[in-house]
Amino acid sequence: MTRYAMVIDTKTCVGCTDCVDACRMENDVPAGLCYDWVVEATSGTYPDLSTEFRSERCNHCSHPTCVEACPTGASQTWNASNIVVVDATICTGCKACIAACPYDARLIMMPDGYIGKCTFCVQRVAKGLDPACVSVCPARAMYFGLPDDPGSEVGRLLATRDWYTLAPETGNQPNVYYLR
Amino acid sequence: MQRRDFLKLSATLGGGALLGPLAGCAREAAWQRMMQAGPAKVSRTVCNMCFWSCAAEMHVQDGTPWKITGNPDDPHCAGRLCTRGTAGLGAYYDPNRLVKPLLRVNRGGGQEFSVVRWDDALDFTAGKLQKLAAEHGPDRVAAMVHGAGAAHFAHLLRAFGTDALAEPAFAQCRGPRDTGFFLTFGQGISSPEQTDMENARCVVLIGAHIGENLHNSQVRSFADAIRNDATIITVDPRFSVAAGKARHWLPIKPGTDIALLLGWINVIISERLYDPGHVARNTLGFAELAGYIAPFTPEWAYGETGIEAARIRETARIMALHAPATVVHPGRHAVWWGDDTQRARAMAILAGLLGVWGAKGGYYLAERVAVPDYPTPAYPVPKSSWRDLTLKQFPLAGAPVTNVLLDDMASDAPHYRALLVYSTNLPMTMPNAPAQLARAAQKLDLIAVSDVQPSEMTGFADVVLPECTYLERYDALRNEDERDPCIALRAPTLPVLGESKPGWWIAKQLAERLGLHAYFPWGDYSQVLDWQLQRLGSSLSEMAQVGVKHFARQTPPYFTPGAPQEFKTPSGKIELYSETLAAAGFDPLPRYTRHAERPEGFYHLNYGRAPQHSFSRTQNNPVLYQLMPENLVWLHPLAATAFDIKDGAYIRLVNQDGVVSNKVRVRVTERTRPDSVWLVHGFGHTAQGLELAYGRGAADSSLITRVPCDPIMGGTAMRGNFVTFRKEAAA
Amino acid sequence: MHEELLASVMANPSVVPQMAIWGWQIAVYLFLGGFTAGLMVFSGWTVLSGREEQAPFAARRAPMVAFIALSLGMTTLFLDLSHKLNVWRFYTTLHVTSPMSWGSWVLVLVFPALIVAALDGLPLGFPGLAARLTGLPKLGKWAGGLLGLCRRLRGPAALLNVALGMALGIYTGILLSSFNARPFWHSALLGPLFLVSGLSTGAAMMVLASPKAGERHMFGRIDLGLIVLESAILGLYMSDMLTGDLVQQQAVGFLLGGAGARLFWLGFVPLGLGVPLLLEAAMWRRSLLIPGALAALMVLSGGFLLRGIVIAGGQETGWVTLQNQFNPALLGQLGAIPAPDPRF
Ligand SMILES: Nc1nc2c(c(=O)[nH]1)N[C@H]1C(S)=C(S)[C@@H](COP(=O)(O)OP(=O)(O)OC[C@H]3O[C@@H](n4cnc5c(=O)[nH]c(N)nc54)[C@H](O)[C@@H]3O)O[C@H]1N2
Ligand SMILES: Nc1nc2c(c(=O)[nH]1)N[C@H]1C(S)=C(S)[C@@H](COP(=O)(O)OP(=O)(O)OC[C@H]3O[C@@H](n4cnc5c(=O)[nH]c(N)nc54)[C@H](O)[C@@H]3O)O[C@H]1N2
Ligand code: SF4
Ligand code: SF4
Numbered sequence A: 001m002t003r004y005a006m007v008i009d010t011k012t013c014v015g016c017t018d019c020v021d022a023c024r025m026e027n028d029v030p031a032g033l034c035y036d037w038v039v040e041a042t043s044g045t046y047p048d049l050s051t052e053f054r055s056e057r058c059n060h061c062s063h064p065t066c067v068e069a070c071p072t073g074a075s076q077t078w079n080a081s082n083i084v085v086v087d088a089t090i091c092t093g094c095k096a097c098i099a100a101c102p103y104d105a106r107l108i109m110m111p112d113g114y115i116g117k118c119t120f121c122v123q124r125v126a127k128g129l130d131p132a133c134v135s136v137c138p139a140r141a142m143y144f145g146l147p148d149d150p151g152s153e154v155g156r157l158l159a160t161r162d163w164y165t166l167a168p169e170t171g172n173q174p175n176v177y178y179l180r
Numbered sequence B: 001m002q003r004r005d006f007l008k009l010s011a012t013l014g015g016g017a018l019l020g021p022l023a024g025c026a027r028e029a030a031w032q033r034m035m036q037a038g039p040a041k042v043s044r045t046v047c048n049m050c051f052w053s054c055a056a057e058m059h060v061q062d063g064t065p066w067k068i069t070g071n072p073d074d075p076h077c078a079g080r081l082c083t084r085g086t087a088g089l090g091a092y093y094d095p096n097r098l099v100k101p102l103l104r105v106n107r108g109g110g111q112e113f114s115v116v117r118w119d120d121a122l123d124f125t126a127g128k129l130q131k132l133a134a135e136h137g138p139d140r141v142a143a144m145v146h147g148a149g150a151a152h153f154a155h156l157l158r159a160f161g162t163d164a165l166a167e168p169a170f171a172q173c174r175g176p177r178d179t180g181f182f183l184t185f186g187q188g189i190s191s192p193e194q195t196d197m198e199n200a201r202c203v204v205l206i207g208a209h210i211g212e213n214l215h216n217s218q219v220r221s222f223a224d225a226i227r228n229d230a231t232i233i234t235v236d237p238r239f240s241v242a243a244g245k246a247r248h249w250l251p252i253k254p255g256t257d258i259a260l261l262l263g264w265i266n267v268i269i270s271e272r273l274y275d276p277g278h279v280a281r282n283t284l285g286f287a288e289l290a291g292y293i294a295p296f297t298p299e300w301a302y303g304e305t306g307i308e309a310a311r312i313r314e315t316a317r318i319m320a321l322h323a324p325a326t327v328v329h330p331g332r333h334a335v336w337w338g339d340d341t342q343r344a345r346a347m348a349i350l351a352g353l354l355g356v357w358g359a360k361g362g363y364y365l366a367e368r369v370a371v372p373d374y375p376t377p378a379y380p381v382p383k384s385s386w387r388d389l390t391l392k393q394f395p396l397a398g399a400p401v402t403n404v405l406l407d408d409m410a411s412d413a414p415h416y417r418a419l420l421v422y423s424t425n426l427p428m429t430m431p432n433a434p435a436q437l438a439r440a441a442q443k444l445d446l447i448a449v450s451d452v453q454p455s456e457m458t459g460f461a462d463v464v465l466p467e468c469t470y471l472e473r474y475d476a477l478r479n480e481d482e483r484d485p486c487i488a489l490r491a492p493t494l495p496v497l498g499e500s501k502p503g504w505w506i507a508k509q510l511a512e513r514l515g516l517h518a519y520f521p522w523g524d525y526s527q528v529l530d531w532q533l534q535r536l537g538s539s540l541s542e543m544a545q546v547g548v549k550h551f552a553r554q555t556p557p558y559f560t561p562g563a564p565q566e567f568k569t570p571s572g573k574i575e576l577y578s579e580t581l582a583a584a585g586f587d588p589l590p591r592y593t594r595h596a597e598r599p600e601g602f603y604h605l606n607y608g609r610a611p612q613h614s615f616s617r618t619q620n621n622p623v624l625y626q627l628m629p630e631n632l633v634w635l636h637p638l639a640a641t642a643f644d645i646k647d648g649a650y651i652r653l654v655n656q657d658g659v660v661s662n663k664v665r666v667r668v669t670e671r672t673r674p675d676s677v678w679l680v681h682g683f684g685h686t687a688q689g690l691e692l693a694y695g696r697g698a699a700d701s702s703l704i705t706r707v708p709c710d711p712i713m714g715g716t717a718m719r720g721n722f723v724t725f726r727k728e729a730a731a
Numbered sequence C: 001m002h003e004e005l006l007a008s009v010m011a012n013p014s015v016v017p018q019m020a021i022w023g024w025q026i027a028v029y030l031f032l033g034g035f036t037a038g039l040m041v042f043s044g045w046t047v048l049s050g051r052e053e054q055a056p057f058a059a060r061r062a063p064m065v066a067f068i069a070l071s072l073g074m075t076t077l078f079l080d081l082s083h084k085l086n087v088w089r090f091y092t093t094l095h096v097t098s099p100m101s102w103g104s105w106v107l108v109l110v111f112p113a114l115i116v117a118a119l120d121g122l123p124l125g126f127p128g129l130a131a132r133l134t135g136l137p138k139l140g141k142w143a144g145g146l147l148g149l150c151r152r153l154r155g156p157a158a159l160l161n162v163a164l165g166m167a168l169g170i171y172t173g174i175l176l177s178s179f180n181a182r183p184f185w186h187s188a189l190l191g192p193l194f195l196v197s198g199l200s201t202g203a204a205m206m207v208l209a210s211p212k213a214g215e216r217h218m219f220g221r222i223d224l225g226l227i228v229l230e231s232a233i234l235g236l237y238m239s240d241m242l243t244g245d246l247v248q249q250q251a252v253g254f255l256l257g258g259a260g261a262r263l264f265w266l267g268f269v270p271l272g273l274g275v276p277l278l279l280e281a282a283m284w285r286r287s288l289l290i291p292g293a294l295a296a297l298m299v300l301s302g303g304f305l306l307r308g309i310v311i312a313g314g315q316e317t318g319w320v321t322l323q324n325q326f327n328p329a330l331l332g333q334l335g336a337i338p339a340p341d342p343r344f
């Protein structure tokens, strides 16, 4: 399996939400909905504070419970990789996959009704481009690539920097990494 | 965002659309369609969602506008547009856009707008101007303009015979900063700011809330500084995003920055942390400064600012340690407390001592391209100049001051009798402007407004001249002071919607009606651009292809270390002590003044930017509305407890003069000083034509009623206002 | 202090309640599925154990009631689909890792078994209807043949009804418990709980509708046992969650002081368990018509409430919590978010 990963540097992310915006424009996300979102986490009390921004989206889990739960095969991985996509022509809108995603990364595409989610911009990845959110980030806080390739930028970052993933206890093996 | 959403939105807002819930079950998802799609058609332009003017690329897929991205060849954006630039299509599709000229008419005793033909709107405007010129002279016309398109109207009005053209970028924004730096270094810090953050070892931000202030390449180079582990020192009463990136956050008591700056200078001089060779070679007035600064110890500064003396010492030493690779960021929106030129002077003196100007990792030296002017006759010399009124009040104002002009127009016997407004929303931009505009409207022969949307400003217009958006027009070449000199072209990328027109067309049409053909001898503005570009060794067609063109630097970007430096000040040196100020009767060395304390039960009204919006121009943009549909008022938990206000509640703010804001949602957070509240500027629209933005959030502008002016250059200080809270009945 | 807020605005099911994953449609379906399962198991059992005369409603009429209930349940299931025209896609594959896929195929098997049992019961259970059918001009002969065939198949059909009924009953719980992503559902006890609750509602239906006092009495006693069992499983479930990991503890908090607590403790517990338990215990020796019917109605509504509470609980709790700082309802102005849809 080709494993793609996104690496987001919380040290440089300024929380501008441009990644959300770029995704909306690139991927024709219906009004009011989003495939990605930014969380602002503040700890401490004035004046000893720290704030971290996290651009979140589908984790393109190596163990995608959403795909497992899908009764029709509409939820699937793309091209023997960990990129999880939904084929709208098969999807029934039964929402089992929404229930099965611990990261709340899926949504009903209103008004059509099939299930949508971050696709890691598979249409761009297929052409060798970075996802739209990665390529727009003004702080250059986002990286995309093959983490298992030690020569890749994401491989290098994961090897040299301290990182975490969201709720690894789910067992889903998420592939969006956050650098501290 | 889907194009059909935009269309649906038009229908929803316009009066109800029906959606087929079952429609499109066999339709593929967007990613599936895009997998098969051919290449999109790309055309190049320059973003106008803010003044940073990033070069952009419009992508049109099968005839449908799809997205806007950054031009990879552009140093302003490096291929990455910011949150607002990425949302540019929202401005194009905004269903509330102005697409037809409007004329104010009296109907049944009431005033209302009626849609007119362009000829009527233009004839009306030109007729009023001509009549005024005949009766009083053309110099009695004033204009408030902003942004790239302003050049067309400036050209028109100068040709007509007036020089009273003011931009809010001076007296409501950068004026004090540029004046303070001009007095010290002989030139201002330009836009884009010459801050070499990517090479800095230390970055000092005094207020400047980079990150929320989303000037594109500036955020990128700030992020580079973080990546490079430069030491960030952020002075801000609020735990801003930039404060969150800082090794040292100094949560200063609002309005006391000059005390901190004096304390820092004191440490640097008393501990001899400066380079004596540099100071001797390149500065003037060190002895006066050293004598003056002695009493302003960190211990003294602590008493004013609330920042411990040890931290002041420590941070000053860090700055000096890394100098000259220390960016003392000059800030941008600098009209805070009324002594702002002096604060800018203190920053410039600090930077001057550290030898930052022209140093790698400090301020690089900028260059611009010599773009020739299209040949037109010389402008007539106006009978009266803006200087006549302005310099009497503000002797060192280097540019026209909006508030001087507006004060005049709202006075009993105004000198200026007509006002042309282009691309600035004065009621939200200039404090106290709504009342003044209302008074002016009674007296002036004409208020003509060119805007893209029904703003608060168009509400005061006699005639509204709807401009098309930046995506549909040519404007003057972008040519700014750059690290790498380059020009960029704004060119139409999408068909013009409705009857809106480019600014150049409106200006030219007016010129023709005013008998100024000679100044607009071309048919289409693209001819002017092509003429200029040909002389730069390019052409309009080449620029349409590349979007950005680079030119070689003529001089190095940094001074040679150790060599004597030449400045454009009268003395040729960095003027730590300013003779110019002394001669004009001002403090030649920055003086710290205590500002009004907050009244019991009141809080500092602090305001600024959110990355999702530009000023008051983007709140109705349907794409950005989805990211931030309202502004919040940040309250420290202590303030919230004192007033028993819950997180998420809607309240109203009441300022020291009893002005009540629109209702606004509360965010209770530790991220602000307990004595201050925070509000993002630009919300609280009162223009009903803005259907998404109308009534959303509170306007800082309306609460800023106590506005001392900087005596040196006329800037309107906006920070010294205080608010308390009024709870709303639960909605 | 730790504060986590969305810097952007999110209108996802997790944030905007009206965009719930599953609402009343699924609660109704799960209830009717369990109810059907109960009816199937008991009707099959009465046939297999030769209790046809003792329990004529269960043996002859219940399959028809079950058929109608399941058809209704399938309808609400269909109503819940947000991309309806693709409903046939359930039957183009069997996705082995997906309980929902298994469930859809189980439903395909349930129907024939149920139809055979229903038609078998028709002549004696609904004689008027049977007569009208067989009396039809042309189709009558054919219908008579069909009824005869069903009669001959009654043995295996009863067996299938018991087996598939059990499968269906447990499936409604397994479906939910398979979701690790929803800690509230992710308990092996949910399958047994829903099965027992389904059986209990089935038994209650007999108590409610049987014309025969003996049958009512028998099922009343059975139901009593089931309610005791159900209470025990619920207790186990809660203690299991409380001793589980942090997310499980937080999840069960939904019932203990959380958003679901009121409905659970003041609604389901007395209505679905407590009062019927007392009533049915009081009738241990002799069934009484009115109290019996009352208890049965309570069990039925309790069964529905349980499904509703569980459906909501799974969605209100989870691994991540996202909180908007801006008012997400404002996005409604874009005409993109559906109007509020009642949810438990
Ligand atoms: N997204 C976005 N970005 C923008 C713009 C926009 O509209 N939207 N506008 C652009 C323009 S034209 C400008 S001028 C800039 C303005 O941006 P800046 O130049 O960065 O504006 P400031 O007023 O310096 O910064 C506001 C910060 O000052 C802090 N502050 C308030 N009072 C005090 C005080 O007394 N002392 C100190 N040290 N800090 C204080 C506030 O808490 C806040 O964090 O932003 C530019 N960038
Ligand atoms: N209270 C308060 N006042 C402030 C500030 C603050 O933070 N708080 N910030 C100050 C600063 S730093 C600045 S730079 C100024 C900015 O002041 P302005 O330049 O006035 O900024 P906007 O509020 O964006 O208003 C721009 C107007 O131009 C219109 N417009 C946008 N694009 C176009 C176009 O292409 N063509 C035409 N014809 N019109 C267009 C918009 O619809 C809007 O009405 O505000 C200053 N005033
Ligand atoms: S675009 Fe980059 S800096 Fe902005 S929120 Fe997203 S990750 Fe952070
Ligand atoms: S994050 Fe959710 S939607 Fe994405 S792969 Fe994992 S389980 Fe599936």
Ligand code: SF4
Residues within 6 Å of the ligand: A069, A070, A071, A072, A073, A074, A075, A086, A090, A091, A092, A093, A094, A095, A096, A097, A098, A115
């Ligand atoms: S909603 Fe669509 S993608 Fe999700 S599980 Fe059901 S069929 Fe699969």
Ligand code: SF4
Residues within 6 Å of the ligand: A022, A023, A024, A026, A027, A035, A036, A057, A117, A118, A119, A120, A121, A131, A132, A133, A134
């Ligand atoms: S990878 Fe693509 S689809 Fe996913 S959040 Fe980024 S832009 Fe959106």
Ligand code: SF4
Residues within 6 Å of the ligand: B047, B048, B049, B050, B051, B052, B053, B054, B077, B080, B081, B082, B083, B084, B085, B086, B214, B215, B216
């Ligand atoms: S900084 Fe953003 S809004 Fe301003 S010009 Fe650049 S892309 Fe446009």
Ligand SMILES: [Mo]
Residues within 6 Å of the ligand: B169, B172, B173, B174, B332, B333
């Ligand atoms: Mo500004």
